[in-house]
Amino acid sequence: MFPIAYCTYALIYGKINLIIINQEVRSMLRIGMLTSGGDCQALNAAMRGVVKTLLNNRDDVEVYGFLEGYKGLIYGNFRMLTGKDFSGILTVGGTILGTSRTPFKTIQDPDENGLDKVDAMKQNYHKLQLNCLVILGGNGTHKTANLLRKEGLNIVTLPKTIDNDLWGTDMTFGFQSAVNIATDAIDCIHTTAASHGRVFIVEVMGHKVGWLTLNAGMAGGADIILLPEIPYDIDKVVDKIEERDKNGSRFTIIAVAEGAISKKAAKMSKKEYKEKMKNYPYPSVSYEVADQIQKKTGREVRVTVPGHMQRGGSPCPYDRVFASRLGSEAGDLILKGEYGFMVGYKNREIVKVPLEDVAGKLKMIDPDASIIKEAKLLGICFGD
Numbered sequence: 379m380f381p382i383a384y385c386t387y388a389l390i391y392g393k394i395n396l397i398i399i400n401q402e403v404r405s406m407l408r409i410g411m412l413t414s415g416g417d418c419q420a421l422n423a424a425m426r427g428v429v430k431t432l433l434n435n436r437d438d439v440e441v442y443g444f445l446e447g448y449k450g451l452i453y454g455n456f457r458m459l460t461g462k463d464f465s466g467i468l469t470v471g472g473t474i475l476g477t478s479r480t481p482f483k484t485i486q487d488p489d490e491n492g493l494d495k496v497d498a499m500k501q502n503y504h505k506l507q508l509n510c511l512v513i514l515g516g517n518g519t520h521k522t523a524n525l526l527r528k529e530g531l532n533i534v535t536l537p538k539t540i541d542n543d544l545w546g547t548d549m550t551f552g553f554q555s556a557v558n559i560a561t562d563a564i565d566c567i568h569t570t571a572a573s574h575g576r577v578f579i580v581e582v583m584g585h586k587v588g589w590l591t592l593n594a595g596m597a598g599g600a601d602i603i604l605l606p607e608i609p610y611d612i613d614k615v616v617d618k619i620e621e622r623d624k625n626g627s628r629f630t631i632i633a634v635a636e637g638a639i640s641k642k643a644a645k646m647s648k649k650e651y652k653e654k655m656k657n658y659p660y661p662s663v664s665y666e667v668a669d670q671i672q673k674k675t676g677r678e679v680r681v682t683v684p685g686h687m688q689r690g691g692s693p694c695p696y697d698r699v700f701a702s703r704l705g706s707e708a709g710d711l712i713l714k715g716e717y718g719f720m721v722g723y724k725n726r727e728i729v730k731v732p733l734e735d736v737a738g739k740l741k742m743i744d745p746d747a748s749i750i751k752e753a754k755l756l757g758i759c760f761g762d
């Protein structure tokens with residue numbers, strides 16, 4: 379007797395002769411894999427962790443790598459991968475699969491040719507008779523992953539992002555590597571700022587959350603740290619610079635998150651804020667802060683933006699180990715047939731978190747968190 383699911387599949391696709399093939403294929407473990415959203419360090423290390431775990435424990439595994447994120451799954455653009463593809467990539471930044479941003483808010487809209495993208499993803503998954511799809515991504519990626527889970531696909535995800543803003547995990551891979559790079563940038567700025575006696579702003583990535591800025595700022599000895607979660611008052615920032623002047627410090631280092639926001643702007647309605655941004659004369663908030671400091675103090679202010687460097691290059695040792703562990707645990711879930719989870723990290727343990735708990739939530743810094751209190755005790759000003 380053929381299992382009912384196979385007969386149904388065969389009837390739907392009108393290919394009764396596939397039943398025999400299905401019987402053979404069914405014994406295989408077939409997994410799809412994709413990386414979506416902004417890249418980061420250790421994506422390759424994480425994928426390697428998954429595949430090594432599977433190949434070390436089963437000899438009948440097929441791996442399909444979808445190219446450029448969800449786009450590959452939508453348009454059936456994939457490559458069959460073997461163990462060799464995962465050899466030598468532990469230390470390599472970027473992603474061997476390529477990535478792209480496929481916004482969740484339009485995922486349910488048809489594409490420019492009328493294609494139903496969600497349906498196309500499901501069809502490609504079923505055509506390849508995948509047992510599971512492994513998705514590596516951040517916030518937006520997890521919303522789509524959860525949608526696919528609700529549509530009946532077997533999904534396991536891994537938390538990537540330099541922003542460390544995914545709900546359900548204390549840490550994402552990529553974060554520590556980015557902290558290292560942003561800290562290096564602040565370290566370099568320190569020496570030149572001290573020589574010239576200037577105020578220096580280093581703009582750190584993170585539009586919605588400030589984990590990277592907070593950690594790199596503290597590690598780099600920043601005097602002022604401005605975060606999206608703690609709206610700043612420019613006069614408090616100026617006070618801190620003047621206090622340092624009075625104490626004989628000739629320079630000030632300010633770490634500013636891309637999404638730092640003034641108290642005034644934070645109080646605006648969405649409409650008012652949109653209006654402000656329409657005529658915004660600065661490339662980013664750091665330049666606005668620099669301009670205001672210059673006008674209020676007459677001090678020389680410089681802005682440095684390390685930008686996408688923070689996402690690039692080789693993963694740091696911590697991320698190599700961390701991503702390998704997450705990948706290995708994801709492989710283990712697949713071997714056990716447990717789906718619908720993100721593999722995360724909580725209280726120093728690797729854990730599985732239901733996807734529905736992760737999707738659509740941001741992990742932001744609590745302004746009352748102990749790390750903020752400690753930073754303040756150290757004399758760091760948050761402009762609040």
Ligand code: F6P
Nearest residue numbers: 416417540541583584585636689
């Ligand atoms: O992936 C996260 C992130 O690096 C954010 O820190 C940053 O704000 C954003 O992506 C930049 O996006 P893009 O690469 O699309 O310019």
